[in-house]
Amino acid sequence: MSDRTYNVLFLCTGNSARSVMAEALLATLGQGRFQTFSAGSHPTGRVNPFAIEQVMKTGYDISNLRSKSWNEFAEPGAPHMDFIVTVCDQAAGEVCPLWPGHPSSAHWGFYDPAAVVGPDEGKRAAFEQVFQQIKHRVEAFLNVPLESLDEAAVRAELRRVGDIDVTAIRATP
Numbered sequence: 322m323s324d325r326t327y328n329v330l331f332l333c334t335g336n337s338a339r340s341v342m343a344e345a346l347l348a349t350l351g352q353g354r355f356q357t358f359s360a361g362s363h364p365t366g367r368v369n370p371f372a373i374e375q376v377m378k379t380g381y382d383i384s385n386l387r388s389k390s391w392n393e394f395a396e397p398g399a400p401h402m403d404f405i406v407t408v409c410d411q412a413a414g415e416v417c418p419l420w421p422g423h424p425s426s427a428h429w430g431f432y433d434p435a436a437v438v439g440p441d442e443g444k445r446a447a448f449e450q451v452f453q454q455i456k457h458r459v460e461a462f463l464n465v466p467l468e469s470l471d472e473a474a475v476r477a478e479l480r481r482v483g484d485i486d487v488t489a490i491r492a493t494p
Contacts, residue, residue, distance in 0.1 A: 327403040327467065328356050330424075336361025336388045338372040338435045339408040342452050345381035346459045354463075356400070360391040369435050371448040378452075404479060408455070409433060425472070427479040429458050431487070449492035457487050 329347055333340035340359035348357040368386045376383055393399060405426040431454055434447035465478045 325468065326354060326356055328400050329358070329404040329406065330394055330402045331357070331359040332391055332405060332407045333361050333409045334363055335365040337365040337367060337369045338433065338448070339431050339451060339455065341368050341372050341386055342375050343406065343408055343455050343459065345376040345379045346456050349379040349381050350459055350463060358394065358400070360389050360394055362391055364388040364390050371434065371444050374445070375448050375452040425476045425479050427483045429483040431455060446492050450490070453492060454487035454490045457490055458482050458485055461485055
């Protein structure tokens with residue numbers, strides 16, 4: 322295994338839920354192999370409290386979580402990204418900034434738990450379900466032998482992870 326650390330940016334529209342949960346999951350499950358970031362095309366300005374509940378389960382430092390624009394990562398001096406992953410349909414269809422170095426990119430679509438209306442129990446269950454789905458794909462990505470694959474194979478594996486059907490994954494009791 323290589324000592325290389327990979328930079329990964331998770332993108333969504335609002336950067337308040339899915340991208341934040343993906344950032345925390347890959348950072349913690351990756352055990353130092355990844356420096357993770359998240360951003361949005363139209364950030365809401367706040368991280369959803371139900372997303373924060375899920376992130377707290379990972380042990381990730383929530384003090385650094387904030388809803389931010391993807392423009393921060395396209396500016397000079399921003400960290401060079403190795404991977405860009407969109408996690409919602411709106412961001413997948415938008416014209417993204419030009420990322421220095423042409424990082425590998427893929428779409429890992431997830432249902433928007435922030436769209437759930439009703440009692441908090443239903444919202445919490447929706448966030449838990451999407452959190453588990455993201456975790457499933459993150460775990461699959463962690464099994465990709467990045468160091469031993471060429472660039473084309475890494476890109477294909479990143480897209481393959483996005484094609485994994487996670488719809489049957491439910492919240493854990």
